[in-house]
Amino acid sequence: MTSEPVASPGAPHPSTVRFILTLSCPDKPGIVRGVTGFLDDRGFDIAEHQQFDDHVGGRLFLRTAISGGEPGETLEGLQAAFSQLAGEFDMDFTFHDGRAQRVLVMVSKFGHCLNDLIYRWRSGTLGADLVAVVSNHEDLRPMAEAAGLQFIHIPVTAATKPAAEERLREVINEYRADVVVLARYMQVLSNQLTNALHGRAINIHHSFLPGFKGAKPYHQAYARGVKMVGATAHYVTESLDEGPIIEQEVFRVDHVPDADALARIGRDAEALALARAITWHCQHRILLNNTRTVVFR
Structure with a gap:
């Protein structure tokens, strides 16, 4: 087993962003409302939101960075809770935490x-x-x-x-x-x-x-x-x-x-x-x- 460097001089500084949601799905009405409603219900604030409607391919692509929320919220908990909404819209989605890649x-x-x-x-x-x-x-x-x-x-x-x-x-x-x-x-x-x-x-x-x-x-x-x-x-x-x-x-x-x-x-x-x-x-x-x-x- 090879040892790893102990310090990470290039690691990003901590920020207020707790999680980032990325998703894509067939484009139809109600997606953004559903996503923002889910996040609001769990006490999150939207720090950054970007989306792209691919009119040729008929898909919506979305990236939303969120802050706040309950202190005990986990990545796994968000993934599980969001699955129901994701199923309704046939979403491919992932929640990411702030860990440096x-x-x-x-x-x-x-x-x-x-x-x-x-x-x-x-x-x-x-x-x-x-x-x-x-x-x-x-x-x-x-x-x-x-x-x-x-x-x-x-x-x-x-x-x-x-x-x-x-x-x-x-x-x-x-x-x-x-x-x-x-x-x-x-x-x-x-x-x-x-x-x-x-x-x-x-x-x-x-x-x-x-x-x-x-x-x-x-x-x-x-x-x-x-x-x-x-x-x-x-x-x-x-x-x-x-x-x-x-x-x-x-x-x-x-x-x-x-x-x-x-x-x-x-x-x-x-x-x-x-x-x-x-x-x-x-x-x-x-x-x-x-x-x-x-x-x-």
């Missing part, structure tokens, strides 16, 4: 995204708690350990990939990771693992998807003479670089930069897009809508 970061040799996440975590602006770093190389061990993070080296070859993924599953469980972040982790996860991590694994791809999927996207972009270079943070699925998009960042370029220069420019876009995606996910601001996402910023 635990983030396991996976890297290979590029350290710009990890370095940015460490800075945001240590400064308290990430809105989540980094708990460990996993890598298939040793290159970034000094960076992780200097930040007080456990560094777990899991080498991967074609022959050892099944065993490596089994070890990765053990690490995810050991550190009770809520979110797994592929911060330029240059390995493709198996379908079995991506399914097990559905909705809680975030990847940063170094192109403005859906363009330039797969390897060497900056070289592909240079060959096409792009005038904007970008990065895409998305959920990991079985289909490579095709998971639901969370956030994208772009920079305008001209004919001067070659492929290596585009890669240097693009690293800033990668760090920005990934950090926003992690923060929004850990604040429960992202709801899956089939192949798309609803992001309540």
Whole structure:
């Protein structure tokens, strides 16, 4: 069993928000009235409320942050009490507490995204708690350990990939990771693992998807003479670089930069897009809508 860091320098400060409700359901009259009535009956105040009516898909998406309520109210109690109303409207719902989400970061040799996440975590602006770093190389061990993070080296070859993924599953469980972040982790996860991590694994791809999927996207972009270079943070699925998009960042370029220069420019876009995606996910601001996402910023 690997030990865990004792302090959490990037954990969010306590706030008045006790719980966050996220839900989606078929859109019909009475949903919001039912939700707000339920919360009012239990003594809660609404600190933040956002909703989206998907008129194409016919679904309502909702995020409500609440404060107050009875002192003894529990997450489990809210889930159980809300189930009756949820059944009436065929809701997929979850109540979340204010606990900082635990983030396991996976890297290979590029350290710009990890370095940015460490800075945001240590400064308290990430809105989540980094708990460990996993890598298939040793290159970034000094960076992780200097930040007080456990560094777990899991080498991967074609022959050892099944065993490596089994070890990765053990690490995810050991550190009770809520979110797994592929911060330029240059390995493709198996379908079995991506399914097990559905909705809680975030990847940063170094192109403005859906363009330039797969390897060497900056070289592909240079060959096409792009005038904007970008990065895409998305959920990991079985289909490579095709998971639901969370956030994208772009920079305008001209004919001067070659492929290596585009890669240097693009690293800033990668760090920005990934950090926003992690923060929004850990604040429960992202709801899956089939192949798309609803992001309540």
